Each structure stands twice: as C-alpha cells, then as structure tokens.
Amino acid sequence: MATPESKYPPIPGMHHVVSTFRILLAAHPRTVDRLSSALSPFGYNLDTATEGHEAQTAIQKGAWDLIIGSTDLPQMDGFLLLRSIRTNRETVEIPYLMMVGSAESQDEIKAFQLGADEVVPEKTSDVGLRARVRVLLRLSTYRRRLQNEKRMLGIKVAERTRELVEITMATVAALEKATELSDPETGHHILRVATYSTLIADKVGLSSELVEKIRLYAPLHDLGKVAVADRILKKEGVLTPEEFEEMKLHTNHGHELLMAAQADEVACNIALSHHERIDGSGYPNALKGEAIPVEARIVAIADVFDAMTTVRRYKEAIPPDVAMRTITVELANRFDTGATAAFIQRFDEVMQVFESYS
Ligand SMILES: [Fe+2]
Ligand SMILES: [Fe+2]
Structure with a gap:
C-alpha cells in the first residue's frame, strides 16, 4: 500500500548519501517500529536496541552518527541512557534525538537539560521526523569533517617532522664525509x-x-x-x-x-x-x-x-x-x-x- 508520502519520492542520489550514516534506535519496541517504518524506506542505515543495557553495549561498540531514544526505554529509561552518553568522553558529541509523549511537557524540558539535541513528540508526522533527522545528520557530517581534518593535520605534522630529521641526517652525513675526505x-x-x-x-x-x-x-x-x-x-x-x-x-x-x-x-x-x-x-x-x-x-x-x-x-x-x-x-x-x-x-x-x- 502506498504511504501518504509516496508522492514525495526521495531525491535521486539521496539514498546513497544518507545510507552512509549509522543511526541507532535505542527505544521502546513500539517506538522502534514507528521509527523504522518512517526512516528505512529512505535508505537510512538503522540498528536497533530495545532495552537499556543492550543500547549501552551497542553505543560503546559502534561509531554512531545519530542516536534516537525514547523516554520509556525498558530496563533503563531514555533519560538515564542520555545521561550516560553525555558523561562519557567517547560519546559526548554524538547527536541525540529524544522521542517524548508530548511537546512542551516536563519530559521535553528534562531531555534538553540532559543534553538532547532535538526532542520530538510522538505525534509528529514522518515528514517532520525525517526533517529533524536530516538536520542532526548534517551536524554529524561536520563532526566527521572536523575529525578527518584533525587526523590529516596530525599526519602532515608527522611527515614534516620526519622530513626535518631526514634533512638533518643528510646534512650530518655530508659534513662527516666532507670532513673525512679533507x-x-x-x-x-x-x-x-x-x-x-x-x-x-x-x-x-x-x-x-x-x-x-x-x-x-x-x-x-x-x-x-x-x-x-x-x-x-x-x-x-x-x-x-x-x-x-x-x-x-x-x-x-x-x-x-x-x-x-x-x-x-x-x-x-x-x-x-x-x-x-x-x-x-x-x-x-x-x-x-x-x-x-x-x-x-x-x-x-x-x-x-x-x-x-x-x-x-x-x-x-x-x-x-x-x-x-x-x-x-x-x-x-x-x-x-x-x-x-x-x-x-x-x-x-x-x-x-x-x-x-x-
Ligand atoms: Fe671542539
Ligand atoms: Fe672535538
């Protein structure tokens, strides 16, 4: 059956671009189902964790571009999970989107206070949800770029240092030879x-x-x-x-x-x-x-x-x-x-x- 958005097909080439991002759905099974049906037809690369400890393990093991959580995650609620993400140096910068029951609620305020980058009420349309996901993935792109540039800079500095050492060695060798000859x-x-x-x-x-x-x-x-x-x-x-x-x-x-x-x-x-x-x-x-x-x-x-x-x-x-x-x-x-x-x-x-x- 055609979805309500089928008259808005994905932009050509978009499928390929978005699929390089890795998104973890760390939420209640009901929310995971809803997120999957809204995102997977658009080529997003999704992994799921429907319990708190499973989510924590997945977060530690993977390189995530976005984590989408829900307040009612079994075993460990979404707030506790978010707190653990934001207090870990390895994961503190991963964009996080929290699904909440309703907008302008205590849950929304609490999620923002704990460091969520976006809070989306469950009633939000799939189009609205995807728009927010795209914004957060853009954030992730900038983060990746920064990391790459930092790595490239490190490689360049190391190369330059090695060049300098090699030049010095060559100079020393030439001087040794010149002195030895005379x-x-x-x-x-x-x-x-x-x-x-x-x-x-x-x-x-x-x-x-x-x-x-x-x-x-x-x-x-x-x-x-x-x-x-x-x-x-x-x-x-x-x-x-x-x-x-x-x-x-x-x-x-x-x-x-x-x-x-x-x-x-x-x-x-x-x-x-x-x-x-x-x-x-x-x-x-x-x-x-x-x-x-x-x-x-x-x-x-x-x-x-x-x-x-x-x-x-x-x-x-x-x-x-x-x-x-x-x-x-x-x-x-x-x-x-x-x-x-x-x-x-x-x-x-x-x-x-x-x-x-x-
Ligand atoms: Fe001397
Ligand atoms: Fe000497």
Whole structure:
C-alpha cells in the first residue's frame, strides 16, 4: 500500500548519501517500529536496541552518527541512557534525538537539560521526523569533517617532522664525509665522540628524545672548524697563543652556522659550549656548573677523552685507562659529576668503540 508520502519520492542520489550514516534506535519496541517504518524506506542505515543495557553495549561498540531514544526505554529509561552518553568522553558529541509523549511537557524540558539535541513528540508526522533527522545528520557530517581534518593535520605534522630529521641526517652525513675526505683523523674523531656521548647520555637518564638529539647532533660539535684557517688546523706542533685564540673561535663559528640554519637548540648548544668546563675554566664564555647545557657537559667528556687517546699532530696518545682516570679523578672538578659517573659505568662499551676505530 502506498504511504501518504509516496508522492514525495526521495531525491535521486539521496539514498546513497544518507545510507552512509549509522543511526541507532535505542527505544521502546513500539517506538522502534514507528521509527523504522518512517526512516528505512529512505535508505537510512538503522540498528536497533530495545532495552537499556543492550543500547549501552551497542553505543560503546559502534561509531554512531545519530542516536534516537525514547523516554520509556525498558530496563533503563531514555533519560538515564542520555545521561550516560553525555558523561562519557567517547560519546559526548554524538547527536541525540529524544522521542517524548508530548511537546512542551516536563519530559521535553528534562531531555534538553540532559543534553538532547532535538526532542520530538510522538505525534509528529514522518515528514517532520525525517526533517529533524536530516538536520542532526548534517551536524554529524561536520563532526566527521572536523575529525578527518584533525587526523590529516596530525599526519602532515608527522611527515614534516620526519622530513626535518631526514634533512638533518643528510646534512650530518655530508659534513662527516666532507670532513673525512679533507682529514680522516677528524672524521673518526667526530664519529667516536658522537658514540661516546650517546653512551653517556643514555646512562645519565635523560629523556629518550634528548638522547636521540645528542646522537644526531654530537657529530656537529666541531662544525665551526670549517671557518678556521688550514694553517692553524693542520699545523705541525703546538699553536702559539694567538693561533690558539683563533682556534677557540670554532665554538662561536659552529654556533653561528647552526643558528643561521635554524638547527635544533641542542645542536647549537653542543657547538657553542662543548669546551666549557664546570669550574669556569673553559671557553668561549667561561660558563660554570649547570649554566652549561647538559648536552654540552656530556660531549665535553667524550671530546676530551678522544683527544687524549688519539695521536694528534702535536702530541702522542695516552692509554684509555689513564685518560679515564685523568678525567674522572685529576680533572674531576672540570667535568659534570653525573656524566663522569655514567662514563665510568659504560667504560667497557667506550673501550669497544675505541678499539673498533684503532
Ligand atoms: Fe671542539
Ligand atoms: Fe672535538
């Protein structure tokens, strides 16, 4: 038999569009029957729950675009169900339509107070009911769009971060290669210092994020040497005081280069402060104690240990155990206590790295 609305057929294409929405009818069986006959011929995707607990389970399990309830839902009335939906973070935003006995009743006021988006009296025509459902589904569309945009934004941020890390890695690799080509001694130095620094940083108990940054950026600690003249860098023998002053500037040069490249703060700190000493005897700013960033305090130990244990143009190498004792005992006041302790605790691994490059 033709329904009273059969002279208003659905708009072509509408069936497909609306059917992607999921509607839960959480109501008394009588109301469910009425809602089903009004909505299903129009292509809405309906699920039903005719008892309170069944409705709660369905709500938790599904991704709903709209919930239609009734005040007389068996086991748990529609108000209690609505309250539980609005007090749960997962479901608080799902549009909710409450069917009530009559308009302008206490039930209508109570439903709105509990957070219903729409209240419809049972006597409302099917056309009126569907009009309200369409409005609420539009709400759901905006909600979905917002969620999608949020997700897309998250993906874009993650992609951008990965790109930045990859660019940094490529820069580090290129610099390592360039330094190695012009001076193999320095090439191995930066690799060893990076590995020693990572071992110490990991043991000191820094966040995994900071340990990773130290691993990435410690190889750049002497980057500023690219701005120091070869006659000083490759001089056979001890530098004059003037030459040493010029050499010291590699800390400032490295810092300036990294700042200009908008590199991470950790990279900038390492380049600038890896020759600072806890007792204030270091350079370029004679910083003391914790005024020196922790990443620079860590690289300082690794850098000095490596300088002591390798042959340089102007000096012989000393044995690793002697270098370790010198740093941790004789020169202990120049280095961070925690980082020194970590260095001693990881000395076996430090030795493995040392031997692999010998
Ligand atoms: Fe240096
Ligand atoms: Fe160095």
